Amino acid sequence: MPDSRTDTAFLAAVGEAADARAREVLAGVDGLLAGAPHHRAVMSAAKTLVACAVHPPSALYASEEAARAASRLVDFLAGMQGSNGLFDSENLASPPDTAFTINDLCDTYALLRLDTAPATLRPLAAALEAIAVAAAGPLRLGGVHTPNHRWELSAALARLNAHWPDERLVARVGEWLAEGIDIAPDGMYSERSPNYSLHVSNPSLTAIGTLLDRPELLDAVCRNLEAIQATALPDGTVETVHSRRQDQRGGPFPLAPFLMQFRRYAIARGRGDFADVVHRILASPIVYPADALAEILLDPTLAGVLPEPEAPKAVESVFFSAGLAVVRDGDVAVTVFGGTDYAGHGWIRSGLSSNPTFLRMFNGGAVLDSVRLSRDFFGMGPFRADDFEVDAGRFILTERVAAAYYQPMPAAYRRDDGEYALADDGRFSASMDFAHRPRDEFALETEVQVVVGEREVRLGVVSAPGSVRQVLELSFRDGGSLEGVRPAKEGGFEPVDASFTYRLGDNRIKVSVDELGRPGAGYHPGEDYTHLSGTDAAQGLRVYVPIPASDRIAMRLQAA
Incomplete structure (x- = not known):
């Protein structure tokens, strides 16, 4: 049974921080409404003020200033609602975007119904109800874009039903839930995104499970929190390298x-x-x-x-659904990633995992944010594993990429007008009808092995055939210093000899290799990016370790 006592220190800390946030909102209402605010920001501001204004220990409890500001915000929100009951933003007449706002609105409405709600705030309830009732029908009939939208929309319908009962709302939630929750047995949602776990899937499934008595949804949230816990890193962030959404490149996620x-x-x-x-x-x-x-x-x-x-004790967590492993022991942690979607889809797209970082290492504040393998091979970009295995303590990542030279078109498929189908070769497109041409293929096969020991990582890379120019890019987090390197011609740094060190305070990551190749190569993002003058280059202090002509290298990373 849960402990029925109250953690008064925690409650006081939350109340004090909420008051500080509410004062920021009060000071910014004029500026917010004078601009072109998002409807979600307007409703969130109103919710903040109401939460403090109904909380007796708050300095803003029963505040007339807070009540007036909240009323202005809600009136403004009502003016933003379209005649179709939905809100516009970048996505016009969006049911899922509207659902975010309605979820906050319903919680705010519930706060106004508490016994502690002062009379000065109670008129807000009718204004919120009018917005909610207008949105209920469109949300019930509306569609979505992404997996997590289903749960955000369903949570809004469940909350609306809690205040304004309508079995049609519950039936619609049932339709969405009948598709099944997109969560793997290892706790990863299909989008693999801590951002969407935090802001959408977990809170939405918690609300639906609680309001509609669906305990299996709460079990799913618990599994995801176990995955979040297992991928939490020593610097207070959560691993995102495996994500299929924006946070795979958005920097550390707290x-x-x-x-x-x-x-x-x-x-x-x-x-x-x-x-x-x-x-x-x-x-x-x-x-x-x-x-x-x-x-x-x-x-x-x-x-x-x-x-x-x-x-937690020293732990190795493997998530086969994402091709991800996180090994933690105190202030040392190692991430191994071999689960991109690039091999299966062949392009870079929102909703696909494409980050070429396959190894990360933490030693307290000293962080090796990214290890990538770049190569000059038909502009096909960096190594992205298409297979992830664990064997006898080794993580094995493999990839096969291929490019072709095309022969003349067979007679049966020739056209007098020279107009051949615009087709995709897997790395570029052309009016060449590639499917019907004989081809001479050149393939590059790469195997990366990672062995995690006590405060060290041993990395081995082998590629075939030889003669491909390759370089390992090690990107260390800004704020530390490098020893044993010199500036490289193409930017970043290169080792002076076979070892170098990154240091931040008392923490170090020492790198040593068995043999260095010829210097001069930098990171090549591939034609997916360069044809748009773009890049997915890593940030931070970058050291380029050239691979010898043998196309194999052994590297040791030590937390010192």
């Missing part, structure tokens, strides 16, 4: 915003491991405190006392 999700399930399920995550998060300022306060006000058990924390 663990801190997951505070209330881990707290909810730590308390509800007596999870000491989740409680340990909460304690780690609370070493930093509370993120989204007004949302946290609203959650607590609507479910006071969230302010309960946590179970005794259980600190």
